[in-house]
Amino acid sequence: MPTGNVIRGTRVGSAPDRRAERHQPAPRRTVTYWCRNDHHTEIRLAAEVEAPQLWDCPRCGIPAGQDAQNPPGRTRPEPYKTHLAYVKERRTAEEGAALLAEALAALRRRRGRSTG
Numbered sequence: 001m002p003t004g005n006v007i008r009g010t011r012v013g014s015a016p017d018r019r020a021e022r023h024q025p026a027p028r029r030t031v032t033y034w035c036r037n038d039h040h041t042e043i044r045l046a047a048e049v050e051a052p053q054l055w056d057c058p059r060c061g062i063p064a065g066q067d068a069q070n071p072p073g074r075t076r077p078e079p080y081k082t083h084l085a086y087v088k089e090r091r092t093a094e095e096g097a098a099l100l101a102e103a104l105a106a107l108r109r110r111r112g113r114s115t116g
Contacts, residue, residue: 033057033064034071040064 027047034040035057041064045051054063054072065072087096 031066032068033066034068035060035062035064036071036074037062040068 028044029047030042030044031051032040032042033055037057037060039057039059041055041058043055051066054065056062057064062074063072091099
């Protein structure tokens with residue numbers, strides 16, 4: 001029994017299947033990168049965009065370059081630093097001692113007031 005539904009089989013808001021009628025795609029180009037482990041990665045960029053010199057290899061994570069014969073070397077990871085190491089980079093020992101003395105004095109003042 002026909003229901004008179006003329007848009008049967010489509011969903012609300014669907015676009016036409018013909019891609020060329022909707023828009024014109026931007027011009028693109030493919031750039032290939034190689035890493036030291038002989039992996040190659042192809043990325044698509046807009047034609048007017050300058051390609052980056054390095055791209056991280058999605059398989060092994062090391063940097064990849066556009067020259068297949070001479071890919072970039074491994075980058076040395078920066079060693080793990082503790083919070084204390086970062087603090088020591090920013091402050092001298094004298095500044096640290098002054099801050100510690102100031103914090104201890106404030107703590108003693110608070111404790112002196114709360115107990116007395």
